[in-house]
Structures are given as C-alpha cells and as structure tokens.
Amino acid sequence: MVFTTTMFVNAQETNADISHQANEDAFQEFFYESLKQKGIENYDKAITALLECKLLEPENEVIDYELGLNYMYQHKYVEAQPYFEKAISKDAANKWYLDALLDCYKNQQNIEKAIEVASTLAEQNSNYKIVLVDLYIENKDYEKAMGLLDQMEAQGISRSEVVQRKSKVVMLNNINALADNYTAAESKSVSINNPIEDYKKQILKQKQRTDYNEMLIVSSEALDNYPTQPEFYYLKGVALNKLQKFEMAKNVLEEGLGYLLDNKQLENNIYNELVFAYNGLNNVEKAKEYQQKINSNN
CATH class of the missing domain: 1.25.40.10 (Tetratricopeptide repeat domain)
Incomplete structure (x- = not known):
C-alpha cells in the first residue's frame, strides 16, 4: 500500500512538472512572437501574443508594460495607461515603466499627472529635471519652473538648457503682463497694442x-x-x-x-x-x- 501511494504521488509530481514546463515553453513562444511582431510594427498581432502570455502569467508586470507600449505605439493612450499603471504598482521605481507612463500622460495632455511622474523620475535621474521644468511651463506654473531652474543652475545641471528655459519663462511672464496691462488699459479707455496681434506675431x-x-x-x-x-x-x-x-x-x-x-x-x-x-x-x-x-x- 505504501508503495502504491508513493507511485501515485510521484506520478502527480511528474505531471505537474510537465505541465509547468509546457506553460513556460508556451509563455516563451508567445513572448518572443510579440517582440518579433512589435519589431515589424505589427502591434495588433503583438498584443494578441501578449494577451496569451497574460493568461499564462497574469501577474507578470513585464507583460503589462509591453501591452502598454504596443497600445501607445498605435496612439491608443487611454488603452495603454492602465497597463503602465499596473506594471508600476508592482515595480514602483522602474525607470522604464515610469518613463512610458509619463509619455502616455503627456500625449493625453494630462499635465498634472505627468508632473507627478516626472517628479518621481527627477528624484532618480537629474536629466528629468528639465522635463519637469517644461511641464511646469506648460501648466503655466512659472514660479515652480523658475525655482527648479535656479536649483539646477546652482547644481551645474544642463546649463545651456537652463539659460534657454529661463528666457522662455521671462518671455511668457512678459506676455502675461502685456495681456494684464491691456485689460487694465482697456477699462480706462487707453489705447495700446492689440495683444491678440502680439500673440500672432x-x-x-x-x-x-x-x-x-x-x-x-x-x-x-x-x-x-x-x-x-x-x-x-x-x-x-x-x-x-x-x-x-x-x-x-x-x-x-x-x-x-x-x-x-x-x-x-x-x-x-x-x-x-x-x-x-x-x-x-x-x-x-x-x-x-x-x-x-x-x-x-x-
């Protein structure tokens, strides 16, 4: 009886090993197929292969990241976003996942969310500080942009880009001042240049x-x-x-x-x-x- 039970247990373990190996082989096959299809810009077929991978390994964040990329390459940013977010929920410090989500938010003009991600990336890599500056400028938060530029200047980071961005912030502040002056002058019936034409020029x-x-x-x-x-x-x-x-x-x-x-x-x-x-x-x-x-x- 002991011998029979042992044989049964060994058979179960052998079957489990075979099944596990089969799943691993299938996963590798679908994953390599997805990379091949992505490489030739056949993104729909790449997604199909990745979804097969996801059935085999539902919690694999690399698959979520790759799905997000293939949707984003088709400009399907809404579909891409949750896959990037899921990947990041499992590996919050991964630079590639964060960078992809940043691009996704920027392409949807979700500047507030993009600023959050860029701030995280800037803490890891100073190269992202200029990206964060640009987002502050796009969000018309010129005070934060100038504050970060001053910090970068003091640290000697991206000197030429800092000078360029500082000029940009000054220019935009001047444009705002021009518009404000126009409004104030208009209320007093004072004739000044048309700010709409100034913008166009x-x-x-x-x-x-x-x-x-x-x-x-x-x-x-x-x-x-x-x-x-x-x-x-x-x-x-x-x-x-x-x-x-x-x-x-x-x-x-x-x-x-x-x-x-x-x-x-x-x-x-x-x-x-x-x-x-x-x-x-x-x-x-x-x-x-x-x-x-x-x-x-x-």
Whole structure:
C-alpha cells in the first residue's frame, strides 16, 4: 500500500512538472512572437501574443508594460495607461515603466499627472529635471519652473538648457503682463497694442525659427486667454503636427473649426493640417474626408 501511494504521488509530481514546463515553453513562444511582431510594427498581432502570455502569467508586470507600449505605439493612450499603471504598482521605481507612463500622460495632455511622474523620475535621474521644468511651463506654473531652474543652475545641471528655459519663462511672464496691462488699459479707455496681434506675431516668429516647442507653448497661452480665436487653434495644431503629436493636433484643430466665421483660407489651412494629422495616425479615411473638403472649397 505504501508503495502504491508513493507511485501515485510521484506520478502527480511528474505531471505537474510537465505541465509547468509546457506553460513556460508556451509563455516563451508567445513572448518572443510579440517582440518579433512589435519589431515589424505589427502591434495588433503583438498584443494578441501578449494577451496569451497574460493568461499564462497574469501577474507578470513585464507583460503589462509591453501591452502598454504596443497600445501607445498605435496612439491608443487611454488603452495603454492602465497597463503602465499596473506594471508600476508592482515595480514602483522602474525607470522604464515610469518613463512610458509619463509619455502616455503627456500625449493625453494630462499635465498634472505627468508632473507627478516626472517628479518621481527627477528624484532618480537629474536629466528629468528639465522635463519637469517644461511641464511646469506648460501648466503655466512659472514660479515652480523658475525655482527648479535656479536649483539646477546652482547644481551645474544642463546649463545651456537652463539659460534657454529661463528666457522662455521671462518671455511668457512678459506676455502675461502685456495681456494684464491691456485689460487694465482697456477699462480706462487707453489705447495700446492689440495683444491678440502680439500673440500672432510671436507665434509666427517661432514658426519661422522652427522652434515648435516654443510655438506650442505660446499658442497654448494664447488660446487660454482668447479661446474663441480660430487662428490660435490652427497655429497650435501646426506646432503639434510638427512635434508629431498627431492625436492632440487633430483634437485642437477640430475644436477650432467650431469658431470659424466665413474665412475660407483659414478653413482650408485647418483642413490641410487635419489631413496631415490623420495621415500621421494612419487614419486614411479621415484624411481623405478633409482633403475632399479642401477640394470642395477650391
């Protein structure tokens, strides 16, 4: 009887070993397939393989990270976000997971969340401090941006970039002061320069210089102050397209169409940028739709 029981237990252990090995082999096969498909930019097939991996190892955070990447490479940021967050919940200090989540938040224009992640990364690596500065600037928190820049200057970090960003903060503060002065002067019926035109000149100057990051910052500032000006939506869309932020570009440009009043030239300009944005998103049908609108206007 003892001999029979021992044989039964050994058989169970052997079967378990075989099953475990089979699962490991299947996991490796699906994982390598996902890497191969990602390498040739076939992201849907990569995701399919990764989901098979997830069935075999549901708590493997590397699979969550890879799923997030494959969704993000398709500009599907909403789908990518929870996978990055789950990976980070299991490995909170992982630089690659945090960096991917940072990109995901930035592409959704979730600046507050991006600042949280960038702050964590900046504690690990001083190279992220300039990224955090840019996020403060985009969030119009110029005091925090300048404070961090002063700290970086004292530590000798990224000296040339610090000087550049300090100039940017000063310029944006001057633009704000100009707008404030205009409001105050207008209430007293004092004639001064039109701040809307000043914004346009500043944005177009950055466009000529191909400084598209700067162009994006100033056009965003202009839109915050004058949200019914369709030209600012167009100019911000141009900057976003140049920076290959196509999802954000098409959202801004389509919003701008709602403020157009009988301006065919600007309308066609916006349509042109929408064609560019949708081509960047590999949405050929929408690109064709806006191209047809241009043709109809001509």
